[in-house]
Amino acid sequence: MKDIDDSPIVRNGNSIILAYDHGTEHGPVDFEPNPASADPEHVFEVARHDAVTCIAVQKGIAEGYHQEYSDDVNLLVKLNGNSNLRDPEDYYSPKQCTVKYAVEELDADAIGYTMYAGSDYEDQMWKEFREVQEEARKYDVPVVMWAYPRGHGIEGNSEYGGDKDSDVVSYAARLGLELGADMVKCKYPGTEDGWKQIEENVGKMKTVMSGGSKRSDRDFLEDVSTTINAGGNGLAVGRNIFQRENPEGLLDKLEKVVFNAKDVDEVM
Amino acid sequence: MKDIDDSPIVRNGNSIILAYDHGTEHGPVDFEPNPASADPEHVFEVARHDAVTCIAVQKGIAEGYHQEYSDDVNLLVKLNGNSNLRDPEDYYSPKQCTVKYAVEELDADAIGYTMYAGSDYEDQMWKEFREVQEEARKYDVPVVMWAYPRGHGIEGNSEYGGDKDSDVVSYAARLGLELGADMVKCKYPGTEDGWKQIEENVGKMKTVMSGGSKRSDRDFLEDVSTTINAGGNGLAVGRNIFQRENPEGLLDKLEKVVFNAKDVDEVM
Amino acid sequence: MKDIDDSPIVRNGNSIILAYDHGTEHGPVDFEPNPASADPEHVFEVARHDAVTCIAVQKGIAEGYHQEYSDDVNLLVKLNGNSNLRDPEDYYSPKQCTVKYAVEELDADAIGYTMYAGSDYEDQMWKEFREVQEEARKYDVPVVMWAYPRGHGIEGNSEYGGDKDSDVVSYAARLGLELGADMVKCKYPGTEDGWKQIEENVGKMKTVMSGGSKRSDRDFLEDVSTTINAGGNGLAVGRNIFQRENPEGLLDKLEKVVFNAKDVDEVM
Amino acid sequence: MKDIDDSPIVRNGNSIILAYDHGTEHGPVDFEPNPASADPEHVFEVARHDAVTCIAVQKGIAEGYHQEYSDDVNLLVKLNGNSNLRDPEDYYSPKQCTVKYAVEELDADAIGYTMYAGSDYEDQMWKEFREVQEEARKYDVPVVMWAYPRGHGIEGNSEYGGDKDSDVVSYAARLGLELGADMVKCKYPGTEDGWKQIEENVGKMKTVMSGGSKRSDRDFLEDVSTTINAGGNGLAVGRNIFQRENPEGLLDKLEKVVFNAKDVDEVM
């Protein structure tokens, strides 16, 4: 863990990451609510909004589309990911881009890596994360871990209440700190106390909330605001933005909540 | 994904790839309808036709036969492939040529890689594709992905209608874009709407139709024409060409449909 | 095995290692008895005590917190570890930091590696230890092995009385010597004779007792004193220190027992 | 595939390879019919016969015995092989010598590699062959593939008549061409038509017959002659030579059949 306050993906200590790796993770089905969102150009246009500190995309999208937005949109390249077409034994996310390629060829400002703690493949992912993390240090780019506890170790343990149980989320977040991430993206555990539990266990490391599936503006903003109040550093949001035809209004509100410490009532 | 309009394998934005990797994939049985086709020289002669923007072959065929056709035939080296002799647990295609060897020793103009999304080996193939894709960038040759969704993840999912279901084909094609391919070869999903669905999900990336097994000229040309009309960029064709004794007539017609936007009725 | 008496982690031939890798191994639950201990700064402050010859932490904690304590606290980077979220077939601890990174980037004074002899993964861990050990020699940092016999080979063998059986502990310690460790951390086998058996089988290699879970000062100090009397070289202690709100008193006592050969009665 | 007519292992376009890897593949039992054959010196003496274009041995035999015969005996180093002591799941042949070592240290004139197409390990062997083939190109030595279709894919397929079925042998031979071999060693499929089928599917690549177990001179020579007449390029022979006490007579006859196009009746 290093201090990344000077990084382009952080503003006033916080971040709003526009996540757009759904074409990899879920496929075209995620673009159906707003067909325009299938076109990366459309989403890069959205990412020009001041609220967005960076866009998070896979290698191929970065290659094909980022260059013309490089003045306006900071780039986080997601180094691993997995498709929903396959039916694996347990959760695993293979690497499809090196840090070297992300930084040298794609001009990435940060890199992202999904870690499925609790999976049968957790150990293998730790090894791959080690490589990624040490290479990222060489290039001096922040390391954001999608800290997603999942798999047989979680499902098969009756003490755990699933992958949003704050005990589980906190442990996964702590692993981010221990393994050398600079920021972790966590599932929202449902309450302010839940997020506080995360914060108590991650020291100085930054945390962002996972946006999740689309819901009402107010519900969504409440979760974000709670996260900020509990000490979180913002959010990574995808479907709640690009599945709307006019996400600018929501981005305006998010900007106020995340960077200007406004309450939800103030921005609605 | 990069713009490959200036590549030798593209003409007026489109491509006709003469695929001749059947000796690897299916074995001598594919040469039986036209025994002359077992001889690579025969097929390289066919590839001299103006319609063909490149021939796609495995390493050994490229080594033994391409040099004397290098002025007339552009070369795509297929980097992976698999034999039909073995009986694997699920679909997988091992790499039998590096990009370095293909470009430095075989003078490849492009490289090809089969991706079996949906297979138990999908993750492993992503990792191998990553290496191939990044090495191809170093050598500045286009990357064509044979985007073939197959295996347990497809077969075992009742929501999917098999490997020509346009939802499945579109997802596999999108993965080509996300992972950094420049062109994907897709199974024809049966309808113009099906191909449009592909196009809507691949942004600016090029797509070519997989020729499939031999059928009548008209049936075949209708599929190609539909693909072009739906926004596709041509086709990769093998058996429909080399299993005919005189494929020139069909190649003349394909040239008009793919590069000159002619309708099937105009060329028959 | 090399002579490490001149190493910063050794004082008068002995060591007290403050182990703080519990966020990786057990998760936040270990911080609950003393919530302040979740904050690495708190534990680094404790490590300033003269009794402590080094702190043992994972990569991310070293990165984020050691620098400002570098004048006062010697650093042992634990190179492997495993989370308690997963449910593996048998004991295994993947590597999440290279020796190179630990020494060049984190200024480690020593490195640590857990070896689960008896596990189905023992062979794989030997291979990984080989790499670690030889790289550590290149950087001239001591190699401390967490010599923890565990897994199917121990559980399934009726001749063994579990992982604290002195026959088992002695064999695991001997493996440390044979494989090239400079110091082994062993479970306390319960008696002075048990520890003597260890000492008889490790030649000149140093040994430290594993602190184990929290217990009374006297009980804990008795075990440490017995270890020293039997020829041991100190201890690695975590929960018995950081789970107390005021561990200074116990550290004062430990210092006298380990470095000044005092009896427990003298220091209580 | 490259033209190897200028290679030392080829004479007038054809080859007689004296195979002596039986100590690896079958063990001492193959030397029992002629105990002198257990001594590599004995077989190197035989290899001095003009008929023999090269001897094929494993690394250790080449190291210990070839040097003093280097003026008279060309050397093919067999890079992989397997013992008959083990009982594997399916056919696989691990590599025990690199091309670099074979050429730089052992002065190999050619290298050999066994490919078990049809085995569960076929894919893995393709990957290893890729490395071997590309390294052989760097050193400019011919690549001879022992093209042996075997394993679950062949046994479990009712359409195939075993590993001497000419459909199967032809496919395996074709794979040699596709993967970049310069010569394939094939099982004799039993008839001239069978060998012709092979030839029709391998383009310009050379083929040699596998000698098989010992039989009468006439039976053996008939098979060789049929192979030559069908377009084959000679044979690799072991037991039919070294299991005889005086193999010179048979070598004289083989020389006439393979290099001088004599019929069996002419040489008997």
Added chain:
Amino acid sequence: MKDIDDSPIVRNGNSIILAYDHGTEHGPVDFEPNPASADPEHVFEVARHDAVTCIAVQKGIAEGYHQEYSDDVNLLVKLNGNSNLRDPEDYYSPKQCTVKYAVEELDADAIGYTMYAGSDYEDQMWKEFREVQEEARKYDVPVVMWAYPRGHGIEGNSEYGGDKDSDVVSYAARLGLELGADMVKCKYPGTEDGWKQIEENVGKMKTVMSGGSKRSDRDFLEDVSTTINAGGNGLAVGRNIFQRENPEGLLDKLEKVVFNAKDVDEVM
């Protein structure tokens, strides 16, 4: 296989290797008959005896103890080994030292590697041996193979009479020759004819008898003498030496039998 008569581990063509890897292979239990033997210094002192051409130890013992004996005791570093704590599927011995480390850092005069032919892991061990063997050539140190046929391939084969069957031992020894060892250590097959069978199948390669568990002087010397008479080159002996309190007498006798061709009756 290379001529190693000039090597420090050979004297008058023969060798007596004092094996002391039992702390790895069997653990402290092997030191119980003579507790002093647990201390490497004790065994290095024994190795000073003129009869001993080298001591064979694991990396850690070499590191900690050889330097002060380097004038008197030649060093063979055993590169692989395995503990008896684990319960593996079949025999396998992982590598815990590189040739580079053994020679450059430990000043090894020779290296040793255990090969379990017949095991499910035989193929993997061949690959690892390949690396070891080629690296040893680079450093010009002799390669001694512990040629131990074991595992499912031997146990499950009714034609074999276990791992001391001379057919099995001969095959395993032959593999040493084929794979490039310079000397093989074989189990004593029980008779002079048995050892002769080994010799007939290993060409010029050297062979030494495995000392086995402790027995009477006469019984032990008879086996050694028979081995020498059958053409063997000595022995590797551990427990028969270090489990005795005063092994000098036996070493005197062994010296006469192995290097001076004395009969057992002459030396008793």
